[in-house]
Amino acid sequence: MAVKPFTQLACPLDGEPLQRESNTWRCALAHSFDVARQGYVNLLPVQNKRSRDPGDSKAMMVARQEFLADGFYQPIADAVAGAVLSNTDPSVELNCLDAGCxxxxxLRQLAANSQPTQSLNLMGLDISKWAVQAAARQDKQAAWVVGNNANLPVLSETLDRVLCMFGFPVYPEFLRVLKPGGTLLMVDAGNDHLRELREIIYPTLKPPRPPQHQAPAGFEQGQIQQVHFPVQLPDARQISNLLMMTPHLYRASAAGLARAEQLTELRVTVDVRLSTLIKARHTPAPNQQ
Known part of the structure; x- marks a missing residue:
């Protein structure tokens, strides 16, 4: 297995190709971006930030890291890796971005699931600097970038796969950076996802949303897979970690959060939808930037 950082980056200010010189990425128009000591690069210009410290907080990252390290979401990771690598010649290089990593x-699980002959060029991008710092500290094989899905610092038509895990898809940008025939793999919460926890923290549950079957412009609908399994959370710490890594932490009432804090163990249902969208081969990519 050969895992390398994806290097076909674009300047977030002008869209020109970035070239790495020592510990700095530069474009032809002299914009430069230094590689941090942890090994990541910040390609999110100040003018593109909606807040001083956008994205998930440091505490949320610690919670997510502890929760995922215990393998509770391993079946999701295995399903995603299988979808990324399916129908792929192991001798062909794959360029893969996790948009909202x-x-x-x-990405670490994808690398672990790949065949020994598979070459992967990987990039993880997140708007949270705390997330990217945590990723870069744990893994030196991929490229780790602070950036925004609405303005991906990636050259057009250079990626074979884009992952969007419980994230915020920006379909025109995903379309731009994917090669013709490339695939977007999305994981979204299903109707029963964490139902038992939601029943505790909310007075009533919202009715399920009807599934959307129409592919976004420029994409064709591929395989849809439902991943459904139970998880036993053994203690209050992991229940708290799960709550902190979801939007429910901010949506639940104080009374609901108080009820969750009283729990010492909890069995929850994990229910996610893994959807594959394929970029039509005849669709021209939008103009860079």
């Missing part, structure tokens, strides 16, 4: 769990 968090602390890098799913």
């Amino acid at each position: 968090g602390e890098g769990y799913y």
